[in-house]
Amino acid sequence: MRIELSGKTDMQPNIAIVANLIGDNARAKMLTALLGGKALTATELALEADIMPPTASSHLAKLLSGDLVCVRKQGRHKYFQLKDHAVAALLEQLLSISAASTNVVTTGPADSALRQARVCYDHLAGETAVMLYDSLLAQQLITEQLHTPAITDKGVAFFQQAGADFSRLNAANRPLCKACLDWSERRSHLAGALGHWVLADMLNNNWASQEPDSRAIRFNAKGLAAFRRRYFT
Known part of the structure; x- marks a missing residue:
């Protein structure tokens, strides 16, 4: 009896997906900014990553989809935080x-x-x-x-x-x-x-x-x- 494996679904966690999300320079800067524990707006995170707000929104959508961040709504404003500890x-x-x-360089106060x-x-x-x-x-x-x-x-x-x-x-x-x-x-x-x-x-x-x-x-x-x-x- 031959077992057909061509349709097998890989249920193993794919670390490449998470690595790709974190590995982008702009997203890495956003995530590092959120390590401070404060909830930040998309505009604030755009400034942290030195990118335009529409680009930041696209990156944040990917981080939300990847369960790396969560969003809290207060009135008309949306605030982003790291998903969990x-x-x-x-x-x-x-x-x-x-x-x-890397060589760590002391850059100032x-x-x-x-x-x-x-x-x-x-x-x-x-x-x-x-x-x-x-x-x-x-x-x-x-x-x-x-x-x-x-x-x-x-x-x-x-x-x-x-x-x-x-x-x-x-x-x-x-x-x-x-x-x-x-x-x-x-x-x-x-x-x-x-x-x-x-x-x-x-x-x-x-x-x-x-x-x-x-x-x-x-x-x-x-x-x-x-x-x-x-x-x-």
């Missing part, structure tokens, strides 16, 4: 690979600020975030096996005292702790629900603020001192 993690990994394959502290979708990244991750490990507030972190009982008590509500954090549809490879430092920083809480808490406490039109996070003097007292002593 998985897309953000993928982009951060690709940025890490890209940085490793703006780039320096991004390397120091920045938003990675919804959590803290950069040199400060990597030092935080190392400090949490050193204090045994988290443990790590095979690049997978887990919070300890000591860590739960620590973050509860700091104001974290673990009933809400554990109810989130995502890991509590996750290691995200930092593209500028090539080492792990804290992501997941707890990583999001750390960033939101420091912003709510006015320890730092996100710079306008940038992913960079700028600490004020009192905020930096408070951040260090909490996490590094």
Whole structure:
């Protein structure tokens, strides 16, 4: 008996489709801009990608079709965001690979600020975030096996005292702790629900603020001192 395979449907995921969507220079710039966590309009994304608005709309339609972004409507306006944390993690990994394959050049204060502290979708990244991750490990507030972190009982008590509500954090549809490879430092920083809480808490406490039109996070003097007292002593 001969089995005919000519009509067989390939049900395997095709990474070439996603690679093609991300690989376009304009779309890559748009996606990187959305890593800042803010919802942006098509016009704003056109400026980020240095293209005309009609061209941006065409690119955004492809990103929507590929489930890399989603759109939120408010009144007459449409705002675009990354689809979910998985897309953000993928982009951060690709940025890490890209940085490793090129000569990184220091171009000025703006780039320096991004390397120091920045938003990675919804959590803290950069040199400060990597030092935080190392400090949490050193204090045994988290443990790590095979690049997978887990919070300890000591860590739960620590973050509860700091104001974290673990009933809400554990109810989130995502890991509590996750290691995200930092593209500028090539080492792990804290992501997941707890990583999001750390960033939101420091912003709510006015320890730092996100710079306008940038992913960079700028600490004020009192905020930096408070951040260090909490996490590094």
